[in-house]
Amino acid sequence: MNEPARTPAGEILSSIMLDLFRLNNGLLTSGDRLVEGLGLTSARWQMLGAISAAERPQPVAWIARDLGANRQNVQRIVNDLANDGLVRFETNPHHRRAQLVVLTDEGRQAFEAAMCLQAPWVNRLADGVTVNEIKAAHRVMMKLLANLDDMAEAADPR
Structure with a gap:
């Protein structure tokens, strides 16, 4: 079965997703310890x-x-x-x-x-991350969230 080809951006985003999951889990674990x-x-x-x-x-x-x-x-x-x-x-x-x-x-x-x-x-x-890098990451996350919202709306039969 032929899988659809990913775009270059899709390829990079796919590889980042596992890191994002690990980051999220790390944030939750660290947050749990912080407020325990x-x-x-x-x-x-x-x-x-x-x-x-x-x-x-x-x-x-x-x-x-x-x-x-x-x-x-x-x-x-x-x-x-x-x-x-x-x-x-x-x-x-x-x-x-x-x-x-x-x-x-x-x-x-x-x-x-x-x-x-x-x-x-x-x-x-x-530490070690500039304000501009954080702002750029935020812009990317917000665009990805908007794309997810658009995809969910398109898939909603209502």
Whole structure:
């Protein structure tokens, strides 16, 4: 069976993907270690960050959409955060069943403590990489995300 030929860009991107997976796994593992003393994991920290960054309280489905994550996975993590007193649910005036997720004072403190640990960690992670290199990598990642979104929209039969 003949496989379609990759373009030169597709060939290079294919070889980078395994490195990106390794980088992602390394970031998650390192993040877990960084916030372990705060009773957090990378996933919980990420969720607190998404909730904190939102302009107003959002339902789980919106948080999942903003993160590009599976709603059920986000719901599980948010439920764990609620059980630990880091978030609470409030009534959504626009939807009876989709409650809004709100940081508690304890959740805000935990997120702020994690971010204090993050600053020296991320500065060390960026050692040897210039600001322009990081900006170029960001532009490439954002273009790839846009292409993925375009592909998903084209494949959606709705």
